[in-house]
Amino acid sequence: MPRLRQTENSLLAKISRGFRSSDGGIDSRAETGTTRLLSLGIGDDAALFQPTRGCETILTCDWFLEGTHFLRDKHPPDAVGWKSLARAVSDIAAMGGTPRCFLLSLALPESATGSWLAKFLRGLRRAALRFDCVLAGGDTTKRNEILINITVVGEVQSGRALHRDGANAGDLLYVSGRLGEAEQGLRLLRKDRDIVNRSEAQLRKHLYPEPRLALGQWLVTKRLATAAMDLSDGLSSDLPRLCGASGVGARIDAQKLPSVNPLSSTRRPRHKTNTTRENEALALVLHGGDDYELLFTVPRNKTSGVPASFKGVPLTAIGEITATRKILLVAEGRKPTTLKPGGWDPFR
Amino acid sequence: MPRLRQTENSLLAKISRGFRSSDGGIDSRAETGTTRLLSLGIGDDAALFQPTRGCETILTCDWFLEGTHFLRDKHPPDAVGWKSLARAVSDIAAMGGTPRCFLLSLALPESATGSWLAKFLRGLRRAALRFDCVLAGGDTTKRNEILINITVVGEVQSGRALHRDGANAGDLLYVSGRLGEAEQGLRLLRKDRDIVNRSEAQLRKHLYPEPRLALGQWLVTKRLATAAMDLSDGLSSDLPRLCGASGVGARIDAQKLPSVNPLSSTRRPRHKTNTTRENEALALVLHGGDDYELLFTVPRNKTSGVPASFKGVPLTAIGEITATRKILLVAEGRKPTTLKPGGWDPFR
Numbered sequence: 262m263p264r265l266r267q268t269e270n271s272l273l274a275k276i277s278r279g280f281r282s283s284d285g286g287i288d289s290r291a292e293t294g295t296t297r298l299l300s301l302g303i304g305d306d307a308a309l310f311q312p313t314r315g316c317e318t319i320l321t322c323d324w325f326l327e328g329t330h331f332l333r334d335k336h337p338p339d340a341v342g343w344k345s346l347a348r349a350v351s352d353i354a355a356m357g358g359t360p361r362c363f364l365l366s367l368a369l370p371e372s373a374t375g376s377w378l379a380k381f382l383r384g385l386r387r388a389a390l391r392f393d394c395v396l397a398g399g400d401t402t403k404r405n406e407i408l409i410n411i412t413v414v415g416e417v418q419s420g421r422a423l424h425r426d427g428a429n430a431g432d433l434l435y436v437s438g439r440l441g442e443a444e445q446g447l448r449l450l451r452k453d454r455d456i457v458n459r460s461e462a463q464l465r466k467h468l469y470p471e472p473r474l475a476l477g478q479w480l481v482t483k484r485l486a487t488a489a490m491d492l493s494d495g496l497s498s499d500l501p502r503l504c505g506a507s508g509v510g511a512r513i514d515a516q517k518l519p520s521v522n523p524l525s526s527t528r529r530p531r532h533k534t535n536t537t538r539e540n541e542a543l544a545l546v547l548h549g550g551d552d553y554e555l556l557f558t559v560p561r562n563k564t565s566g567v568p569a570s571f572k573g574v575p576l577t578a579i580g581e582i583t584a585t586r587k588i589l590l591v592a593e594g595r596k597p598t599t600l601k602p603g604g605w606d607p608f609r
Numbered sequence: 610m611p612r613l614r615q616t617e618n619s620l621l622a623k624i625s626r627g628f629r630s631s632d633g634g635i636d637s638r639a640e641t642g643t644t645r646l647l648s649l650g651i652g653d654d655a656a657l658f659q660p661t662r663g664c665e666t667i668l669t670c671d672w673f674l675e676g677t678h679f680l681r682d683k684h685p686p687d688a689v690g691w692k693s694l695a696r697a698v699s700d701i702a703a704m705g706g707t708p709r710c711f712l713l714s715l716a717l718p719e720s721a722t723g724s725w726l727a728k729f730l731r732g733l734r735r736a737a738l739r740f741d742c743v744l745a746g747g748d749t750t751k752r753n754e755i756l757i758n759i760t761v762v763g764e765v766q767s768g769r770a771l772h773r774d775g776a777n778a779g780d781l782l783y784v785s786g787r788l789g790e791a792e793q794g795l796r797l798l799r800k801d802r803d804i805v806n807r808s809e810a811q812l813r814k815h816l817y818p819e820p821r822l823a824l825g826q827w828l829v830t831k832r833l834a835t836a837a838m839d840l841s842d843g844l845s846s847d848l849p850r851l852c853g854a855s856g857v858g859a860r861i862d863a864q865k866l867p868s869v870n871p872l873s874s875t876r877r878p879r880h881k882t883n884t885t886r887e888n889e890a891l892a893l894v895l896h897g898g899d900d901y902e903l904l905f906t907v908p909r910n911k912t913s914g915v916p917a918s919f920k921g922v923p924l925t926a927i928g929e930i931t932a933t934r935k936i937l938l939v940a941e942g943r944k945p946t947t948l949k950p951g952g953w954d955p956f957r
Contacts, residue, residue: 306700306839329716331948352655426653496871
């Protein structure tokens, strides 16, 4: 029997259904969210969102493209669904906001409208429920490769959002979590065909990142941070953006950078020296992308308010903001070196 | 001398600059808009939008992809810029809303980051100024083909937005403008390599569509329409969506459909009979896409409030809504036929 071809209407219906699943808990929570925030969801020309009084609306969008951001034969479809939303929600976390709803733009080849789409929607819905972010609408079309673009709408109390441009000389520079972990996960994934079922923390972090929403909101509530952003392209690429926006520089202490746990599943090459290994570990922390941790600055007189960890996520002071606009890396027994952007940049 | 390669930062700077041009009028208007609505624009993790009290926020997004929605060797880059925004703004018009700001997601090959990008931004900025819609942020990446996704944020007085699902049996069905014109423009463009400088109305409508914002807002103010949507895929594909959402059918009068002016630049093939020509003209009106006209329904006791034209755009009653859920086409001296979707559908 020839395979029935999709029409755009039937694809939309499938996406809609994918978000009204049979498992009761999900159903009722999603419906409650929809009713509260959206007076009109999927199926009209546009979605209607009811803003909360006293709040500003946060708007952000992110590409997630086959071949550029994920590989169809390596990345499980449900991880593609999860991560495409998590990446965009991380920008809401960086502003200290609360996600409300999102738009899904999806371009698919005919071959991906069956099992791939079902699994993708499962991962996306899991993320939508975790982040309390309702699917409000979107656009679909046909394409040879899978193209995803997600717009997330969030809210934050007016005038309280975290910006990139508020860092001052003397502020301490903090980072959440461990850096380079997601990059390690990507290397694991590239190496091993059957690895997607394994539970290494690095792999989980690469496939199912957790935006630091609670941390961002806590920083807003406590009025601790002068500036903040999320780390998506790697510390060496993102820190210059925060410093550039604030008109300052920074001095990073290599010894203080939160170390990545060594990979349990890969053998260390015997021929490598300790120095080579140390340099590789440092490169991973400095340049590894996709961590979606928060980078933020706190004035010295408020640093006592920053705990060593927040809800299980370590918070580490890795250096300080300086008046000179250079970004320096300082390591024991070495001359300070200028830190050059070495993170992910599609145009480099 | 080797061509300098772009980095993502420099591409973002180029886009930002493209919206702060040297021509004073544009500059000041754009800046005013930015200050009023956006407390944070391009350059942070996300944009901040200040919602208007008493309004709901309208959210919509649209793909505009090379090879699917436009051809790089046929469509002038400034038309790609204009149309990518106009398509999404048309959804705001369909809700009776006012556009406020937009996010631009752009994926580009290295070869398009020079002159193509500059012209694209010029067209996009022209549209942004025309529709009073400010660039608030976006995302960029590198790709072999040009991929565009635009999210538009609009506003409408709470509870007053036009929906698709309010049509009732007996309502008259109206359409703005002439249908099939944009499809004619596309045919002209496909035929003639040098045609992009010509000023045919059909070509202009295909390249630089004008969303019916004033009409949508007027329908909201006058409380005339029970349902509305914009015509993007063609009457035969879009009307069933309005009827489906409203749980009704429709009866279209072929004689009343607003006729398309014949093409001035193409010769009529001599061998065609009058009937063939009439059928072709009818097919164009019924199935031609990309017109971005409004389709709306008005209760019979309010039709006296609908003028023959609104701000120069004809408004035509083309049929009526019926209780039976069929969509019928009625023509003089013929048996009514069921109208089947024949408009643009990427999955058909």
